[in-house]
Amino acid sequence: MKTSSSFLISSQRVVTHPVAALFLCIAITFSLESASFAADIEAGKQKAQVCMSCHGPAGNSEIAEIPALAGQTAQAITTSLYHFREGNRKNPVMSPFAANLSNADMNNLAAYFASEKRIPAPYTPSAESLAQGPELAKKYNCVQCHGAALLGQQHIPRVSGQQHAYLLAQLKGFKATTRYDMDGNMSSAASMLKDNEIEILADYISGLH
Ligand code: HEC
Ligand code: HEC
Numbered sequence: 001m002k003t004s005s006s007f008l009i010s011s012q013r014v015v016t017h018p019v020a021a022l023f024l025c026i027a028i029t030f031s032l033e034s035a036s037f038a039a040d041i042e043a044g045k046q047k048a049q050v051c052m053s054c055h056g057p058a059g060n061s062e063i064a065e066i067p068a069l070a071g072q073t074a075q076a077i078t079t080s081l082y083h084f085r086e087g088n089r090k091n092p093v094m095s096p097f098a099a100n101l102s103n104a105d106m107n108n109l110a111a112y113f114a115s116e117k118r119i120p121a122p123y124t125p126s127a128e129s130l131a132q133g134p135e136l137a138k139k140y141n142c143v144q145c146h147g148a149a150l151l152g153q154q155h156i157p158r159v160s161g162q163q164h165a166y167l168l169a170q171l172k173g174f175k176a177t178t179r180y181d182m183d184g185n186m187s188s189a190a191s192m193l194k195d196n197e198i199e200i201l202a203d204y205i206s207g208l209h
């Protein structure tokens with residue numbers, strides 16, 4: 001009697017674990033979804049005024065080294081802000097502006113900037129980049145993760161129509177592993193790029209509208 005009931009308990013435990021894990025996943029997805037759903041665009045817009053001195057009107061950057069935020073995916077913005085705040089991703093200019101943001105601030109800012117329309121800075125890629133860029137973006141799976149039009153998805157940032165100098169610096173940084181990379185995927189993608197391929201990709205991608 002005793003043995004069979006302890007067997008029952010232990011076999012139940014085996015079953016409970018994956019079920020609990022599944023429930024946990026559902027709970028996390030739910031809270032992430034409701035968090036972004038509950039994000040307050042108006043509050044984000046208020047809080048975003050200070051950001052615009054660098055990231056441009058409505059998040060359309062007019063400075064080559066500073067990324068546009070307008071039309072970026074909300075999750076990519078929240079994720080970046082989180083890593084700046086926690087000191088994982090570091091930048092002497094940007095980090096102080098993330099240091100005191102609450103989770104709600106980050107969600108609201110992300111919802112606001114994601115809702116704005118991207119107006120890419122005027123940029124004309126070379127004929128060589130226009131010819132070779134699409135091929136390279138396929139060859140190195142950029143389109144697999146960043147989406148067919150490189151508009152980003154979930155936590156993977158939109159890169160299409162981004163400031164050229166910023167893109168170039170990030171790609172070089174990933175390759176040199178000096179740019180923080182949350183899961184190692186991007187550094188491993190960049191590690192395969194030759195220097196001239198980085199130039200071509202940054203040139204081509206900045207010109208995408
Ligand atoms: C003084 C200028 C400055 C201000 C003000 C500023 N930023 Fe930044 N921000 C930067 C720079 C420079 C970078 C690029 C850092 C790097 O190269 O890693 C950046 C990067 C970012 C990124 C990462 C974008 C990406 O594509 O990876 C986000 C998100 C961001 N800033 C949001 C904000 C928000 C929100 C605010 C306002 C609360 C803000 N920034 C205020 C200069 C600034
Ligand atoms: C396996 C998925 C994956 C592949 C393949 C991939 N990326 Fe990424 N990329 C990411 C992720 C995830 C990030 C965000 C990393 C972080 O901030 O920690 C990122 C970030 C970037 C950034 C920085 C954007 C910003 O706003 O800061 C650029 C630029 C970029 N990728 C370009 C490329 C290019 C060009 C290729 C092809 C050569 C490529 N990626 C291939 C997943 C991928």
